[in-house]
Amino acid sequence: MEETQYVRAFYKTGVYIAELLDKQEENGRVLVKVVAVLKHPMQGDLHNPKMVNVAYFHQRKALAEFEKTWVPLSSIKTYTEPIPQYKLSLQKAVEAQMVALQEEGSEWAQECIEKLKECKREYGL
Structure with missing residues (x-):
């Protein structure tokens, strides 16, 4: 039986600990199964970083x-x-992300904190 291999995987703006399930070398990608969160994804418009007045x-x-x-x-x-x-x-x-955003103190950071509060409620934290 093959030993389970765990990896640190970056997905969009989040970082996860994940179990490696499959590898497609020809496509340069791997299939992972998330087991823990190291960095929560950033909030806001990634195409307009740190801006509040965006379409969505x-x-x-x-x-x-x-x-x-x-x-x-x-x-x-x-x-x-x-x-x-x-x-x-x-x-x-x-x-950790909320603390970092509070230290930044910008209008963008405050909007991110509000979105993270929504996430926390939905996660049941």
């Missing part, structure tokens, strides 16, 4: 526990640290 200020949620997604092979690194429980890792990632 997006709420971006983290990938769910056990959600599978394809990521570029170049975006993964082997992960060998202890793996935290998903919900605790999600809570820690959201709170």
Whole structure:
């Protein structure tokens, strides 16, 4: 039986600990299954970073526990640290991002904090 391999995977603006499931070398991508969150995705319009007056200020949620997604092979690194429980890792990632945004203190940061509060409610945190 093959040993489970865990990786640090970057997906859009979030960073996850994930189980490596499949590799498509010819397409340069891998299929991963999320087991924990290291960095919560950024909020807002990624095409107009740090701007509030945009057509739509997006709420971006983290990938769910056990959600599978394809990521570029170049975006993964082997992960060998202890793996935290998903919900605790999600809570820690959201709170770390909120602290960083509070320190920034801009109008954009405040809008991001409001979107993260919505995420927290929807996550049940």
